[in-house]
Amino acid sequence: xxxxxxxxxxxxxxxxxxxxxxxxxxxxxxxxxxxxxxxxxxxxxxxxxxxxxxxxxxxxxxxxxxxxxxxxxxxxxxxxxxxxxxxxxxxxxxxxxxxxxxxxxxxxxxxxxxxxxxxxxxxxxxxxxxxxxxxxxxxxxxxxxxxxxxxxxxxxxxxxxx
Amino acid sequence: xxxxxxxxxxxxxxxxxxxxxxxxxxxxxxxxxxxxxxxxxxxxxxxxxxxxxxxxxxxxxxxxxxxxxxxxxxxxxxxxxxxxxxxxxxxxxxxxxxxxxxxxxxxxxxxxxxxxxxxxxxxxxxxxxxxxxxxxxxxxxxxxxxxxxxxxxxxxxxxxxxxxxxxxxxxxxxxxxxxxxxxxxxxxxxxxxxxxxxx
Ligand SMILES: CC(C)(COP(=O)(O)OP(=O)(O)OC[C@H]1O[C@@H](n2cnc3c(N)ncnc32)[C@H](O)[C@@H]1OP(=O)(O)O)[C@@H](O)C(=O)NCCC(=O)NCCS
Numbered sequence: 001x002x003x004x005x006x007x008x009x010x011x012x013x014x015x016x017x018x019x020x021x022x023x024x025x026x027x028x029x030x031x032x033x034x035x036x037x038x039x040x041x042x043x044x045x046x047x048x049x050x051x052x053x054x055x056x057x058x059x060x061x062x063x064x065x066x067x068x069x070x071x072x073x074x075x076x077x078x079x080x081x082x083x084x085x086x087x088x089x090x091x092x093x094x095x096x097x098x099x100x101x102x103x104x105x106x107x108x109x110x111x112x113x114x115x116x117x118x119x120x121x122x123x124x125x126x127x128x129x130x131x132x133x134x135x136x137x138x139x140x141x142x143x144x145x146x147x148x149x150x151x152x153x154x155x156x157x158x159x160x161x162x
Numbered sequence: 163x164x165x166x167x168x169x170x171x172x173x174x175x176x177x178x179x180x181x182x183x184x185x186x187x188x189x190x191x192x193x194x195x196x197x198x199x200x201x202x203x204x205x206x207x208x209x210x211x212x213x214x215x216x217x218x219x220x221x222x223x224x225x226x227x228x229x230x231x232x233x234x235x236x237x238x239x240x241x242x243x244x245x246x247x248x249x250x251x252x253x254x255x256x257x258x259x260x261x262x263x264x265x266x267x268x269x270x271x272x273x274x275x276x277x278x279x280x281x282x283x284x285x286x287x288x289x290x291x292x293x294x295x296x297x298x299x300x301x302x303x304x305x306x307x308x309x310x311x312x313x314x315x316x317x318x319x320x321x322x323x324x325x326x327x328x329x330x331x332x333x334x335x336x337x338x339x340x341x342x343x344x345x346x347x348x349x350x351x352x353x354x355x356x357x358x359x360x361x
């Protein structure tokens with residue numbers, strides 16, 4: 001239950017749910033004023049549903065890689081793109097949730113939603129660190145200035161050891 | 163207790179899946195790096211694409227016939243042209259990633275006791291020297307004070323400003339087997355680790 005077809009299917013499902021969550025973002029942007037507490041909860045739920053599918057797809061594909069199954073080389077990129085896409089509507093969702101709280105309502109899925117946001121933000125920060133490591137490995141972190149300073153340090157050090 | 167070194171490869175992936183070294187972003191990054199199989203960007207991919215070496219360090223407890231994974235380190239190289247893009251090609255050793263399991267951080271305890279992390283650092287530095295490199299560099303997140311402290315203790319200094327991701331480039335000059343200040347470092351001239359066969 002971990003072959004390329006299954007992985008592809010889990011990614012497609014995640015993508016569909018993330019798109020649905022994002023689509024609601026534009027609708028909510030238009031109807032901000034008329035937002036009811038129930039609408040807000042529903043939207044957070046769509047976000048949470050997308051989050052669960054996305055996390056599941058990520059885990060399915062990572063597990064497949066560890067177990068030695070073939071994994072499409074584009075899968076990590078797709079997951080990274082979906083995590084970033086999932087985060088996009090979150091600020092508006094959080095803003096609307098705060099408005100509801102300000103009106104005295106309690107949103108039953110807000111805590112879970114905030115935890116999901118924190119989880120995805122960390123995933124994106126880790127992906128950024130992975131990008132940075134790639135850049136470093138390709139010599140981009142260690143630039144010309146770095147090597148000039150290295151040369152200076154080298155000569156300082158050989159002077160002091162004489 | 164002596165550390166035993168084992169060179170890392172894809173068939174050890176399942177043994178490392180429970181490795182944990184903390185909750186900060188750089189800890190999660192390190193965990194993901196060592197656990198990742200291709201095509202994810204991680205240790206195995208770095209071995210296969212960049213020719214990096216990755217080592218696991220264990221302590222063996224004979225009484226219980228058990229082994230514990232203490233941590234891992236890695237070594238590769240970076241190339242740079244001075245002046246870019248067509249200048250002289252320079253090459254330096256590079257530590258892509260290094261981490262110690264939460265359980266073994268700051269251990270063994272005791273005054274004047276070398277921590278496992280120091281032994282791991284010494285091992286990587288020694289291999290970089292043996293490979294004939296004159297410089298060893300790495301990058302570290304600016305907020306990762308613990309790692310920065312460790313690297314400074316082993317003679318690294320910050321030479322590069324942070325890039326967009328908040329990382330600092332650090333360097334140690336490996337000339338003449340001398341550490342900072344021109345004296346051979348006590349840390350680096352200590353006894354070799356338990357089993358250097360994997361080198
Ligand atoms: C970085 C790491 C390898 C260091 O190993 P360690 O065994 O934990 O290191 P130590 O306990 O010897 O601590 C190193 C130094 O930091 C100090 N220190 C500990 N916690 C600290 C903190 N929160 N802030 C600042 N310094 C701290 C220690 O006092 C020690 O300094 P000293 O030698 O002057 O006493 C280990 O913590 C680790 O694996 N961290 C997670 C992964 C990581 O960050 N890897 C590096 C990626 S570049």
